Amino acid sequence: MRILFIAALLGAAAPLVAAPLSEPPQLPVLALTSPAPPVKIDGRLEEALWRQAPPFEAFQRFRPDSAPDAGPYRTEVRLLLTAEALVIGLRAWDPDPQQLRAPLARRDQVWPDQDSLTVWIDPTGRQQVAQFVRVNAAGVIHDGLYSAAADDEDTAPDFWEVEAAAHRLPDGYSVEIRWPLSALRYPLQGVLPWRVMVSRRVPREPALTFTSTALNREHPHLLAQMQTLSGLDEVLPERLARAEHRVLRSELTLRRGRPERASPQANLGLELQWRPRADWVLDATLRPDFSQVELDEPQLAGNTRFALFQAEKRSFFLESSEVLGHVMPDDWGVARGLLAFYSRTVADPRWGVRATWRGAQAEATALALHDAGGGQRWRPGPFGTEAEAVARASRALFARHRMQWHDDWALAGLVSVRDWQGGGQTRLLGLDFQGEPSEANQWRGHWLMSEDRTGPGASPSAHSERGHAAWVSWRHRGEGLRWHAHWEHISPRFVNDNGFVPQAGIERRTLEWVRPIHPESGPLVEWEWMVRLLDTRALRDPEHGVLQRQASAQAVQPGFWLLGPWDTGLWVHANEERQRAQAGGPLHRPRSWTLGFESHPGPRWHFAQADLTWGERVDVEADRVVRGLSLSSQFNWRTVLPTGWGLELEQRWALNHLQTPSGSEWALRERQSQTKLLLLLSPEQALRWVQQRGLGERRGEPGLAARQHRDRTTTFTWLARAGALRGWSLGLNLSRPALGAVQQRELFVKYQQGFAL
Incomplete structure (x- = not known):
C-alpha cells in the first residue's frame, strides 16, 4: 500500500x-x-x-x-x-x-x-x-x-x-x-x-x-x-x-405533552449580542430552547462501530463559527479538519458566553458554557467508538488565537477544557496552520496534545492519560492534474470531550488523484478520472488488545465522474478493500462497486440524488464477509399552486442490507426515511410536516442475539417571521422511540422577539 x-x-x-x-x-x-x-x-x-x-x-x-x-x-x-x-x-x-x-x-x-x-x-x-x-x-x-x-x-x-x-x-x-x-x-x-x-x-x-x-x-x-x-x-x-450594535433576543416556549408532562411547561430564554466596536463581538445566551430545531438527516449506524457526525443547526454555536475551526467528514467518512471543538458534544446548554475579536492580521475567540447533561461521552479506539451516556452536568471552555504569517501562511494556538460535575476533566492544547506556497497548492495541519482525568460516568480517575494527534493535508490543483493527500497520526490515549474524535490509536494516509478534462464540444461539460487510496494502521496498544501494529482498513478506489446535461453528475468507483473488524481478527478482502448520480432535471423534479454500493461487505458485528448493499437517496419536487403558494416535497431514504453467508436470507437490515412536505405561503411563512421512520433488525444466529428496533417521529409546524427580530412557531410533535413504547405527544408554541438597544 x-x-x-x-x-x-x-x-x-x-x-x-x-x-x-x-x-x-x-x-x-x-x-x-x-x-x-x-x-x-x-x-x-x-x-x-x-x-x-x-x-x-x-x-x-x-x-x-x-x-x-x-x-x-x-x-x-x-x-x-x-x-x-x-x-x-x-x-x-x-x-x-x-x-x-x-x-x-x-x-x-x-x-x-x-x-x-x-x-x-x-x-x-x-x-x-x-x-x-x-x-x-x-x-x-x-x-x-x-x-x-x-x-x-x-x-x-x-x-x-x-x-x-x-x-x-x-x-x-x-x-x-x-x-x-x-x-x-x-x-x-x-x-x-x-x-x-x-x-x-x-x-x-x-x-x-x-x-x-x-x-x-x-x-x-x-x-x-x-x-x-x-x-x-x-x-x-x-x-x-461606527458600526456597533446591541441586540437582545428573547424566546418564550410553552409545551404540554403526554405522558411525561401532564401540566404545561414554560421556558424563557434570552440571547444578547453586543458589538461594542467593529472588531469585537460578544454573545451570551441563557436557558436557550433548541427543542424545535429541525430533525437531523437520517443515518445508518448498524454496521459501523464509529460515532457519526451530525451538522450543527443551533444558532448560538453558528456565530463566528469560522474562527472556532471546522471539522467535516470526507468521502471516506473520515473526519477532516480541526478536531478541537465539536459543538454537538454539548447536549443541553443552560448558559453560554463567547467573545470574538478580528484584527487585520489576527483573530481570536473564547467560549465558556454550562451543559446540563443528558448527552454522550465518547472514548475512541482503533476499531470502534465507545459511547457512554452521561447524566452529569459539565462546563466547557475553548479558546483559539490565529495569526496571519507572511501573508500566505497562518498559525493558530488553542486550548480546550471539559470539567465534569463531581470531578473529572479533559484538557487539550495545540497548534494548527494553513498555508499557500503557490496559487495551486494549499497546506493544512495541526498538532494536539490531550490529558484525560475521567473514568466511567465522567467520575474522577485515579490517574491521568495523555495522548497526541497530528494531521497534515496537501491539496494541489494544476491545469491537468489535481490531488488531495492526508497523513494523520492519533495516539491510543488521545481524548477530547469537546471535539469530534471517533477513532484513536491509528495512523492513516489517504490520497485522491484526479485528472480533469474539459471537452470543447459535446454533451459533457466536464469529466474526471480518479483513483483514491486509503491506508489505516492500528498502533500497538496491549491495553486494548492490539499486540502489534496492524492494518485496520485499506482501499484502492479507481473511478470516474462526469458532468452532463441537466447539471447531472454521475460517478462510478470500484472498491478493492481490506478491513479488520477487531484487534487481531482476520483481514477481510471485500470487493464492491459504488454508483451514484446527482441531477437537477427540471423545475418540478428539481433535485434527485442516489448513492448505491453493492457487492461484498464486511458484517462488522459477525466479523465476516457477506453479500450486501447500502443506498442513500434524496428526491425533491415542487410546484406552484393557483393561489401562488409553493408546495414542496423532500424525500430521503437510506437502507443497508447484509445477507447470511449462505446468501439465502438477510442477516441485518436497516432502513431510515424522512418525508418533508411544505406549504410555502410567502417567503416569511410556511406550514411544515415531517415524518421520520427507522427500522433495524438483526437475525439471531449462533453467537449473535436477535434484536429489533423501530422508531417514528412526526411533527406539524407553522413557521413565521416578521423581519429580522420577530418570529414564531406553533406545532405538534408525535414520537414513538421504540417498538411497543407509548406514543409521546407534545404541543408547543414558541415566540421570539428581538430588541435593538
Whole structure:
C-alpha cells in the first residue's frame, strides 16, 4: 500500500508554482457622504440613487466553458455605501424571460436549478472566509459562509439582518440587497481591501454560470480571485468604526405533552449580542430552547462501530463559527479538519458566553458554557467508538488565537477544557496552520496534545492519560492534474470531550488523484478520472488488545465522474478493500462497486440524488464477509399552486442490507426515511410536516442475539417571521422511540422577539 501511495504521488508530478493571476478589475462604489432618502428594498431599482451609482457590466462566462463576456445574459451590478449598510443593486437581462425559474422556496434552498444571483464578500481581506448571500428571481435568500480551507459552502449560519427582494421584468429580473455593516465581520485597525465577487446562475441546457471576475480553475479556492472595491479608501474606515450594535433576543416556549408532562411547561430564554466596536463581538445566551430545531438527516449506524457526525443547526454555536475551526467528514467518512471543538458534544446548554475579536492580521475567540447533561461521552479506539451516556452536568471552555504569517501562511494556538460535575476533566492544547506556497497548492495541519482525568460516568480517575494527534493535508490543483493527500497520526490515549474524535490509536494516509478534462464540444461539460487510496494502521496498544501494529482498513478506489446535461453528475468507483473488524481478527478482502448520480432535471423534479454500493461487505458485528448493499437517496419536487403558494416535497431514504453467508436470507437490515412536505405561503411563512421512520433488525444466529428496533417521529409546524427580530412557531410533535413504547405527544408554541438597544 505504501508503494501505491509513493507511485501515485510520483505519477502526479507537475509544476507546483502556477502562473500568477492577473489583477481583477475593481468594483466601483458610490459612498454617500450626506444623508439621503433610504433605498426601499423591493427589487425595483427605481430610486434616483441607483442612476448615480456607477454600473459594472464586465461579467464573464465561467461555465460550461470560459468566455470573455456574458453574451445575451447581460448582468449589471451597482453598489451604494450608506452610513449603516452596503446596498447592492443587481440587474439580470435574459433573452428568453419565459424560461426563468423562480420558485418560492425555503430559506437556504436556492439550488442550481433556479435563476439566482450571489454576492460574495470577504470583509477581512485575508482571503480565508467569505460571507455570501444568494437570491433567486423570486426573492428567496440562501446565505452562509465559504471557507477557503475546505473550498466549500456552509449554509448553517444565517444573516437575518440582511434584506433582499427580487422583481420580475419583461426582459429579466432585478434584485436589491441591503447588507448592514453590523452583519459583516471585519477588523477595525489596519483594514485590508474588502474583496467582493458577484456570480449569476442560469439553469438552462446547458447550465450557465457568469462571474464578475475571471476565475482560474487551477486555484484551490476562489477568495484570492475576488475583486476589491474602489472609492472607499477614505470613507470605509470611518464608517466601519461606527458600526456597533446591541441586540437582545428573547424566546418564550410553552409545551404540554403526554405522558411525561401532564401540566404545561414554560421556558424563557434570552440571547444578547453586543458589538461594542467593529472588531469585537460578544454573545451570551441563557436557558436557550433548541427543542424545535429541525430533525437531523437520517443515518445508518448498524454496521459501523464509529460515532457519526451530525451538522450543527443551533444558532448560538453558528456565530463566528469560522474562527472556532471546522471539522467535516470526507468521502471516506473520515473526519477532516480541526478536531478541537465539536459543538454537538454539548447536549443541553443552560448558559453560554463567547467573545470574538478580528484584527487585520489576527483573530481570536473564547467560549465558556454550562451543559446540563443528558448527552454522550465518547472514548475512541482503533476499531470502534465507545459511547457512554452521561447524566452529569459539565462546563466547557475553548479558546483559539490565529495569526496571519507572511501573508500566505497562518498559525493558530488553542486550548480546550471539559470539567465534569463531581470531578473529572479533559484538557487539550495545540497548534494548527494553513498555508499557500503557490496559487495551486494549499497546506493544512495541526498538532494536539490531550490529558484525560475521567473514568466511567465522567467520575474522577485515579490517574491521568495523555495522548497526541497530528494531521497534515496537501491539496494541489494544476491545469491537468489535481490531488488531495492526508497523513494523520492519533495516539491510543488521545481524548477530547469537546471535539469530534471517533477513532484513536491509528495512523492513516489517504490520497485522491484526479485528472480533469474539459471537452470543447459535446454533451459533457466536464469529466474526471480518479483513483483514491486509503491506508489505516492500528498502533500497538496491549491495553486494548492490539499486540502489534496492524492494518485496520485499506482501499484502492479507481473511478470516474462526469458532468452532463441537466447539471447531472454521475460517478462510478470500484472498491478493492481490506478491513479488520477487531484487534487481531482476520483481514477481510471485500470487493464492491459504488454508483451514484446527482441531477437537477427540471423545475418540478428539481433535485434527485442516489448513492448505491453493492457487492461484498464486511458484517462488522459477525466479523465476516457477506453479500450486501447500502443506498442513500434524496428526491425533491415542487410546484406552484393557483393561489401562488409553493408546495414542496423532500424525500430521503437510506437502507443497508447484509445477507447470511449462505446468501439465502438477510442477516441485518436497516432502513431510515424522512418525508418533508411544505406549504410555502410567502417567503416569511410556511406550514411544515415531517415524518421520520427507522427500522433495524438483526437475525439471531449462533453467537449473535436477535434484536429489533423501530422508531417514528412526526411533527406539524407553522413557521413565521416578521423581519429580522420577530418570529414564531406553533406545532405538534408525535414520537414513538421504540417498538411497543407509548406514543409521546407534545404541543408547543414558541415566540421570539428581538430588541435593538
